[in-house]
Amino acid sequence: MTMRTLFTIPVIALIAVSSLTAQPAPPDLILSNGKIITVDERFTIAQAVAIRGNRIVAVGANAEIASLAGPNTRTVDLRGRAVIPGLIDNHMHLLRAAATWTKELRFEGVISRKQAADMLRARAKAAGPGGWVYNIGGWTHQQFADDPRPFTREELDQLAPDNPVALQESYYQVFLNSRALQTLGIQANTPDPPEFVKGTIQRDAGGKPTGIIRGDIAATRPVAAKLPKVASGELEAATTEMIKDMNRAGLTSVGVPGCSADVLEILEKWKTQERLGIRIFCIEGAAPGSPEQVDRALGQIGKMKLFQGDSFIDTVFYGESVYGPLHDPMFALKSNPTPDQLEIWRRMAMEIAKDGLPLHVHAELHDTIDAFLDQIDAVNKEHPIKGLRWTLAHINQINAAQLDRMKRLGMYAAVHPWAVINGAIMHEGFGDGAYDMPPLRDLQNSGIMWGFGTDGTAANQTLPFQTLSFAVTGEMVGGRKVLRQTISREDALIAHTRKNAYFVFQEDNLGSIQPGKLADLVVLDRDYLTVPSAEIKDIKPVMMLVGGRFVYGTP
Numbered sequence: 001m002t003m004r005t006l007f008t009i010p011v012i013a014l015i016a017v018s019s020l021t022a023q024p025a026p027p028d029l030i031l032s033n034g035k036i037i038t039v040d041e042r043f044t045i046a047q048a049v050a051i052r053g054n055r056i057v058a059v060g061a062n063a064e065i066a067s068l069a070g071p072n073t074r075t076v077d078l079r080g081r082a083v084i085p086g087l088i089d090n091h092m093h094l095l096r097a098a099a100t101w102t103k104e105l106r107f108e109g110v111i112s113r114k115q116a117a118d119m120l121r122a123r124a125k126a127a128g129p130g131g132w133v134y135n136i137g138g139w140t141h142q143q144f145a146d147d148p149r150p151f152t153r154e155e156l157d158q159l160a161p162d163n164p165v166a167l168q169e170s171y172y173q174v175f176l177n178s179r180a181l182q183t184l185g186i187q188a189n190t191p192d193p194p195e196f197v198k199g200t201i202q203r204d205a206g207g208k209p210t211g212i213i214r215g216d217i218a219a220t221r222p223v224a225a226k227l228p229k230v231a232s233g234e235l236e237a238a239t240t241e242m243i244k245d246m247n248r249a250g251l252t253s254v255g256v257p258g259c260s261a262d263v264l265e266i267l268e269k270w271k272t273q274e275r276l277g278i279r280i281f282c283i284e285g286a287a288p289g290s291p292e293q294v295d296r297a298l299g300q301i302g303k304m305k306l307f308q309g310d311s312f313i314d315t316v317f318y319g320e321s322v323y324g325p326l327h328d329p330m331f332a333l334k335s336n337p338t339p340d341q342l343e344i345w346r347r348m349a350m351e352i353a354k355d356g357l358p359l360h361v362h363a364e365l366h367d368t369i370d371a372f373l374d375q376i377d378a379v380n381k382e383h384p385i386k387g388l389r390w391t392l393a394h395i396n397q398i399n400a401a402q403l404d405r406m407k408r409l410g411m412y413a414a415v416h417p418w419a420v421i422n423g424a425i426m427h428e429g430f431g432d433g434a435y436d437m438p439p440l441r442d443l444q445n446s447g448i449m450w451g452f453g454t455d456g457t458a459a460n461q462t463l464p465f466q467t468l469s470f471a472v473t474g475e476m477v478g479g480r481k482v483l484r485q486t487i488s489r490e491d492a493l494i495a496h497t498r499k500n501a502y503f504v505f506q507e508d509n510l511g512s513i514q515p516g517k518l519a520d521l522v523v524l525d526r527d528y529l530t531v532p533s534a535e536i537k538d539i540k541p542v543m544m545l546v547g548g549r550f551v552y553g554t555p
């Protein structure tokens with residue numbers, strides 16, 4: 001008894017003392033002497049940030065943060081550099097791209113035709129005679145400011161006479177050389193391959209294929225499907241390179257429609273090994289394309305498991321397609337959703353609402369958006385969607401009245417400016433109306449919750465600073481002014497960080513540099529807020545932390 005009493009008393013005393021002098025453990029890491037663009041609600045600018053484990057513990061002035069340091073705290077002098085929260089892309093088809101990423105000749109950030117030609121020659125040499133040289137979207141010939149013309153078959157023949165070449169511009173068209181036409185079985189006098197959409201193989205007056213395949217996703221996809229993918233044994237290495245490229249561009253989190261299982265498995269493995277350098281939030285759904293498939297899909301919706309509570313990999317939305325026939329083609333000018341199709345769409349949406357699932361749905365053309373909103377109005381009367389963050393995605397054509405309807409329904413807007421690479425095509429199709437696509441100022445003024453994504457890696461390019469540049473200057477890649485409704489740098493950055501955190505259901509963890517949030521930060525080579533607007537697109541990260549760990553650049 002005595003022993004026990006003696007033993008107990010000092011323990012109680014110790015607890016009392018420690019709670020009286022409670023000092024939080026010192027931070028592991030301090031970044032000081034920088035320009036910390038916190039993107040908090042007041043858009044505070046600070047000098048230093050303290051990190052313990054994977055979270056931010058303090059943000060403030062240099063002296064104040066330095067006073068928190070302990071003997072084991074590592075301090076990094078930022079030497080005046082600007083720091084922003086990790087950038088989030090709320091909609092990029094990223095995992096699918098791993099299967100081709102290292103085989104693709106990606107043209108993001110390539111602004112001269114000469115550079116593109118040099119890259120193509122080098123790739124052909126590396127591939128050896130007969131090896132494919134290709135890319136699957138993410139670029140446009142207008143980005144080559146020195147010579148913004150489409151590629152010709154002859155030009156590609158000269159650059160790579162011994163290799164099949166296929167260069168896909170967004171989902172608009174593919175440029176092929178002679179070897180590629182031959183390899184794909186497209187000859188002057190032979191019939192079109194059966195899987196090719198009739199009329200999409202462009203031919204000259206003599207009937208000879210010009211090397212251009214044109215006709216939206218239905219025409220470009222059959223070509224892409226024939227291109228070689230990385231071997232399954234190389235998928236992990238390709239995924240490594242792809243994620244590195246995303247970090248290099250400033251991205252720390254991505255909303256991903258259709259998370260490919262094989263790539264997801266690799267990322268899960270890295271997560272358990274604590275070496276995953278990007279956060280992935282999947283958007284998943286059955287994507288039925290016919291009434292029969294809808295019957296099957298309806299039974300599956302209720303079984304979907306969203307929100308496992310993980311801040312590195314999680315599934316957060318149903319999407320991005322509700323019913324295939326109402327999935328607007330990218331380059332269509334007008335849609336005509338029929339009552340039958342809309343009735344099916346509503347049955348699906350009703351089930352999604354009934355099961356309490358968030359919805360992230362592809363919606364682009366004006367009439368489609370109106371029709372979807374009519375259905376959502378009806379769904380909302382039976383199963384209120386407030387709080388479910390139902391989101392219309394892409395919405396380059398949305399107008400002020402539609403935004404108002406969305407806002408009243410408590411909906412969100414995931415904005416993917418296709419014009420960053422497709423601006424010239426959109427102006428050709430929509431005339432001056434394209435200057436308001438997307439209506440960024442209307443979105444900003446409406447007060448709706450909205451955030452940026454790209455819809456890369458094929459439909460659009462993937463670089464967030466290119467998107468921010470477009471939002472601020474209205475210029476597409478290559479410099480042509482295609483958007484009238486520009487917004488401030490601050491509002492653009494907020495839409496790519498703090499507001500986007502809502503689109504991955506991580507607003508308590510991500511999107512700003514504040515105590516308590518996960519330490520996802522990007523140190524930049526120049527100051528986003530003061531650099532001339534023409535240079536925003538050229539900003540490069542020099543260091544990046546994800547969850548308090550350096551994943552890119554070394555201090």
Ligand SMILES: [Zn+2]
Binds near residue numbers: 320362393394
């Ligand atoms: Zn889409």
